[in-house]
Amino acid sequence: MGNSFLDHRTPAIQKLERRLFLRQSLSLGALALLSGCELTDQESVQKVLTGMSGWNDGAQAWLFDPKRLAPEFPESAITTPFPFNAYYGEDEVRKIDGQGYKLELAGLVREKKPWTLPALYALPQVSQVTRHICVEGWSAIGKWGGVRFSDFLARIGADTTAKYVGFKCGDDYHTSVDMATALHPQTQLTLRFADQILLPKYGFPMKLRMPTKLGYKNPKHIMAITVSNTNPGGYWEDQGYNWFGGS
Numbered sequence: 001m002g003n004s005f006l007d008h009r010t011p012a013i014q015k016l017e018r019r020l021f022l023r024q025s026l027s028l029g030a031l032a033l034l035s036g037c038e039l040t041d042q043e044s045v046q047k048v049l050t051g052m053s054g055w056n057d058g059a060q061a062w063l064f065d066p067k068r069l070a071p072e073f074p075e076s077a078i079t080t081p082f083p084f085n086a087y088y089g090e091d092e093v094r095k096i097d098g099q100g101y102k103l104e105l106a107g108l109v110r111e112k113k114p115w116t117l118p119a120l121y122a123l124p125q126v127s128q129v130t131r132h133i134c135v136e137g138w139s140a141i142g143k144w145g146g147v148r149f150s151d152f153l154a155r156i157g158a159d160t161t162a163k164y165v166g167f168k169c170g171d172d173y174h175t176s177v178d179m180a181t182a183l184h185p186q187t188q189l190t191l192r193f194a195d196q197i198l199l200p201k202y203g204f205p206m207k208l209r210m211p212t213k214l215g216y217k218n219p220k221h222i223m224a225i226t227v228s229n230t231n232p233g234g235y236w237e238d239q240g241y242n243w244f245g246g247s
C-alpha cells in the first residue's frame, strides 16, 4: 500500500505537507511517489526536501537569465503602507547608529576599506519601483533607491568570478546570493525607501534589494559583505528555505 503513510501523519508532517503544497504545488503523496520513499517521519521528509531543494538551486541557477529584468511599475502602483516583516515583531526593530556606521568588506575583495554612510550616499544613485514577494503569502510594490550593486562590486575590486556574496546583518540575520544575481542590473545596495533615508523597520542604514529574489533573500541592516567560494547559507535557508530563492 503506497499511501499508507497518509494515515499516520504527525502535526509536524502535516505542517510540512502544507508548506510543500503552498510553495511547490506538490502534495506529500506526490513527493513520496517521486522519491520512492515511505515518508512517515519528519526526518525522512526533511531529507527528501533538502535533496530536492539542492537540485532546485542548480536548476534555478541554470534557468536564471542574468539580463532578464523583473517588472517595474509606475509610482501610482506603490503599496502604502508598505508591510514590515522580520523574524521578530516590529517593536523589536534594531536601531542601528548611522553616525558610527561602517560597512565592513571581507573575502575576495581588493579594497577592504570600510564604508561610511556619507561615502555611500555620495556614489551615483539609481531607483526602482518593483514588487517584493514574501513566501509567507504577501507581496507589495515599493520604491527603493541606492547604488547599483554591480557598480559597487566593481568599485571595491570584488572577484566577480567567485560564487557567492554573503551578508551579515545588525539583527543577527544573514543570507547570501549567487554571483550572477549579485551582478544583475536590478540588484541594488539600497539606502532609500520611497525617496526617504531607509526607516529602521525597512533596514536602515542599508539593505540589498533584488526584485529577482524572494523577500527572505533581501537582507536589511547590512553590516558586512563577504565575497567567497564557500556558500555562507542564511537564517531561513539553513532551516530549509530554498537557497536560490528566485521570485
Ligand SMILES: Nc1nc2c(c(=O)[nH]1)N[C@H]1C(S)=C(S)[C@@H](COP(=O)(O)O)O[C@H]1N2
Pocket (backbone or CB within 6 Å): 082, 083, 084, 085, 086, 087, 088, 133, 134, 135, 169, 170, 171, 173, 201, 202, 203, 215, 216, 217, 218, 219, 220, 221
Ligand atoms: N536583517 C533582516 N533582513 C530581512 C529579514 C529579517 O528578519 N532581518 N526578513 C526578510 C523577510 S522574510 C522579508 S519578507 C523582508 C521584509 O522586508 P520589509 O520589512 O521591508 O517589508 O526582509 C527580509 N530581510
Ligand SMILES: [Mo]
Pocket (backbone or CB within 6 Å): 085, 133, 134, 135, 136, 215, 216
Ligand atoms: Mo519574507
